Amino acid sequence: MPTIVVEVMPKAELLDPAGKAVAGxxxxxxxxxxxxxxxGKRFELTVDGEVTEAxxxxxxxxxxxxxxxxxxxxxxxxxVLEGATSGAGA
Amino acid sequence: MKVGVVTFxxxxxxxxxxxxxxxxGADAVALWHGDHDLHGVDAxxxxxxxxxxxxxxxxxxxxxxxxxTEVIAAANAGMPVLxxxxxxxxxxxxxxxxxxxxxxxxxxxxCRDQKLRVENASTxxxxxxxxxQEITIPLKNAEGGFIVDAETLTRIExxxxxxxxxxxxNPNGSLDDIAGLTNAAGNVVGLMPHPEHAIEPxxxxxxxxxxxxxxxxxxxxxxxxxxxxxxx
Numbered sequence: 564m565p566t567i568v569v570e571v572m573p574k575a576e577l578l579d580p581a582g583k584a585v586a587g588x589x590x591x592x593x594x595x596x597x598x599x600x601x602x603g604k605r606f607e608l609t610v611d612g613e614v615t616e617a618x619x620x621x622x623x624x625x626x627x628x629x630x631x632x633x634x635x636x637x638x639x640x641x642x643v644l645e646g647a648t649s650g651a652g653a
Numbered sequence: 654m655k656v657g658v659v660t661f662x663x664x665x666x667x668x669x670x671x672x673x674x675x676x677x678g679a680d681a682v683a684l685w686h687g688d689h690d691l692h693g694v695d696a697x698x699x700x701x702x703x704x705x706x707x708x709x710x711x712x713x714x715x716x717x718x719x720x721x722t723e724v725i726a727a728a729n730a731g732m733p734v735l736x737x738x739x740x741x742x743x744x745x746x747x748x749x750x751x752x753x754x755x756x757x758x759x760x761x762x763x764c765r766d767q768k769l770r771v772e773n774a775s776t777x778x779x780x781x782x783x784x785x786q787e788i789t790i791p792l793k794n795a796e797g798g799f800i801v802d803a804e805t806l807t808r809i810e811x812x813x814x815x816x817x818x819x820x821x822x823n824p825n826g827s828l829d830d831i832a833g834l835t836n837a838a839g840n841v842v843g844l845m846p847h848p849e850h851a852i853e854p855x856x857x858x859x860x861x862x863x864x865x866x867x868x869x870x871x872x873x874x875x876x877x878x879x880x881x882x883x884x885x
Contacts, residue, residue, distance in 0.1 A: 573755075577800060578826065580756040629717065632710055632746065634753035635800060 565610045566644040567619070569626045571636050572603035606630050607644070614643050654881050656874070657684040657694035659724070661715045665702035666737065666849060673849035674698070677874035686718040696733040696777070696877050697724055699740030701793075701847055711754060711796050712742030721747055733777035733877050734841045738794055741833070741843030750834045750843050751809055752801030757794070758826025766858035766867070767792035767846050768820040769832050773813050776839040781876040788869035789858045790846035792824055792832075797845040799827035799834075812837060817844050848873040 573579045582601040589597055608622055619641070626638045656674040658681060660667045671681035682694050686704075691697070704715035715721070721743075728734045728749050736744035744750045757763060768789050771782040782788070801809070806828060809815060817833035825845070833844025848870030851857040857867035 577755070578758055578798070580758055580760045580798075580826075584760045629713070630709070632713065632753055634745075634751075634802070635710075635755055 565612075565614045567608040567610060567614065567622045568640070568642055568644050569606040569608065569622065569630050569638065570603060570640040571606070571626070571631045572601060572639050573636055575637075577635060603636075603639070604630075619643075654679040654696070654878050655682050655692075655694045656680070656696045656698060656877065657682045657691055658698045658700055659684045659686060659720055660700070661686040661702070661704035661718060661743075663703045663706055664700050664739070666847065667700040667702070669847075669849045670698045670700040670737065673852045673870065673874050676852050677871055677878060679874065679878055684720060686715065686720050688720050689723055691720075691723050691727060695881050697727065697735070698849075699724070699734065699736040699743050700849070701738035701740060704739055704743065707739075707796070710742075710746065712739055712744075712746040715739070715743045716746035725749065728836075728841050731838065731840050733880060735778050735873065735877070736841075736843035737847055737849065738797075738845055741845055742796070744841060744843040749841050750836060751805050751814075752799055752834070754796055754845070755798045755800055756796050757798050757824070762793070762795040763797075763824045764793040765791070765822075765824060767822070767824060767832070769817045769846060770820050771816070772818055773816045773835055773839075776816060776835045776842050776876075777880040778842040778873045778876050779816055779835075780879055781872040787820060788872075789851070789860065789867050790844075790848050790870055791850040791858050792846040794825070794845055797825040797827065799825075799831045799845075801828060809834065816842055817846070 586600040658670045674681040771786040774782045774784045816835045819830040835842045851870030860867045
C-alpha cells in the first residue's frame with residue numbers, strides 16, 4: 564500500500580533543546596565533524612488505495628492542522644514514499 | 654457552583670484538582686475526555702499530567718478529543734476554563750491561548766516551589782489576588798518553555814494577557830519569564846505551575862512561616878467562585 568511521508572522540523576529560529584543535547588554529546592564523544600544537530604519528526608501515512616491529488620491535499624492539510632504546530636514547527640516536506648519500504652514493513 | 658475537571662488518558666492531577674475545588678467550597682464534577690457532555694458545570698479545569706502519553710506534542714491529541722468540542726464552545730461563550738500544566742498545553746494546542754510550550758531550555762525535568770508575580774488580577778481565576786502580589790506555587794514539568802512569535806508577544810504583553818511571571822528563577826527558558834496567560838476576555842487562564850498542590854496547610858510548598866504551609870493556590874478556586882457570583 565502507498566505511503567505518504569510528512570516531515571516536520573522545529574522552527575529554525577527557535578531553540579531545539581533535544582538537538583542541542585545530542586550536539587553536546589557529540590562534543591563529549593570527540594566527534595568534531597558535526598557542529599549542530601536538530602531533531603524533527605517523520606510521519607508515515609498509509610493510504611488504502613491510490614494516492615490522488617485529493618489525497619495529497621488531505622495529507623498536506625493534516626500535516627498543517629494536526630501533525631505540526633505552526634507556532635513551533637514547520638512542515639518541511641510531504642511526499643509519496645517510492646518503493647514501499649516503510650518502517651512498518653509489508 | 655459546579656466545577657468540572659476533565660480526565661484524559663494520562664491525566665495525573667485530576668483528583669487533586671477535584672479536591673482543590675471541594676476545598677474551596679464548590680462541587681467537583683468528574684468529566685470524561687470521550688464524552689460530549691459537560692454535565693451542567695459552571696467552570697472547567699483541565700488538569701496536569703501526560704495526556705495521551707504526550708505523543709505527537711504535549712496536549713496535542715487531548716486538544717482534539719471529543720469533550721474539547723464542548724469545552725472550546727463553552728470557553729468561547731465565556732465559561733471560566735483553567736488549564737494547569739498539561740492543561741495549559743492543551744489550551745494552547747486548542748488555540749484558546751496563544752503561543753506554544755516546548756522542552757525546557759536546560760533539557761531537564763524540574764520540580765520546585767516556584768515564586769510567581771501576579772500580573773493580571775482581573776481574570777475569572779485570579780480576581781482574589783492583587784496585581785504585583787508574589788505567590789509560591791509548586792512547578793513540575795519538562796516541557797514548560799513558553800514561546801511565541803515576536804509580534805504576538807508584543808500584543809499579549811501590551812494587552813495584559815500575561816497573568817503570571819516567574820520570579821527569581823526562570824525555570825524553563827520561557828520568553829519574558831511568562832508562567833501563565835489569560836485570553837483577552839479573562840475567562841480562560843493557563844499556567845505551568847500547579848495551584849491545586851498549594852491549597853491546604855501541611856500539604857503545600859514551604860513558606861518562611863512553616864514547612865509545607867503555602868496555600869496560595871486556593872485563591873484560583875475561590876476566585877472562580879467569586880466570578881460566578883458576580884456573573885449571576
